[in-house]
Amino acid sequence: MHETISWLQKLSNRIYAIPAVAQWWARRAAQRSAALDGEDNAMPFARLHKPLSAARGVLITTGGVHLTEQAPFDMETPQGDPAYREIPVNVAPEHITITHNYYDHRDADADLNVIFPLAHFQELVQQKIIGSLAPRHYGFMGHIDGELVTTLTQRIAPEVAAKLRADGVDFALLTPA
Template identity: 70%
Template structure:
């Protein structure tokens, strides 16, 4: 996709930036994702079993973040792209880009830490606030519908969860877009 958004994409970004429209879209998405909610209506939550200063964390974003050398997320499929990209913890931020047309990411393009705060988390580790970071972080593309949402829940999310368990990750810091 070219650097310049089409007029339609610009209009849609502004439309979904209207709070009431964003709330309606989120409400509809939540209803379609009822499998993520417990029978009592609560959202599953697990408290950390150790102090944050001893915990290993990972960054996960739905902002379309990936390495410049990786295949961009599919922007042509109206249902989105349920695949993910692994981002090494030791990557230089200038080796990362964003492929996502469903939100205005100009601020994140100027400072990647807006959507993917890797530099900030490295500082938290140096300060001893966070114990350590995983060797790799994960970029997804948000805006998933239909078959792509099913693929995320049945394939991509379980794959990433297994990788996080294998590396001993204690918490995930999620940045939606």
């Protein structure tokens, strides 16, 4: 919450919030990002093996979501902060905050469901549309660049994947900033 964002960054965030500008950025980023995943270019594809009403879901966001008592994401390093923060499923909403200088998250601050729909998912479990939720969910920062991309793909993302397996997760919903 207590971010120091320059007026220039704020202006930049407003410009990038325009969908057409964001798509232009996405095109340019796409040219740099082909084959980021390293040597294994085959697209992995798993299937849901049970009805959704019996399946356990997990939420993962790259929108800089974390608990107020956790260390904020490091916005100073130019290559980004590849670490993640675990969000317990039963956390009170007021204990969740967002640290991310590269997008305008005032709307997500006002209603976390804009980017991290834990409340909706809890309701879907009550309505028996989804079977259950994982005991822990995950906040990343996104905007990872340079050598840290390898750190993310080789070490950190597989570590989270292993935790999902350990928690009996059947599917994941990922939401960007």
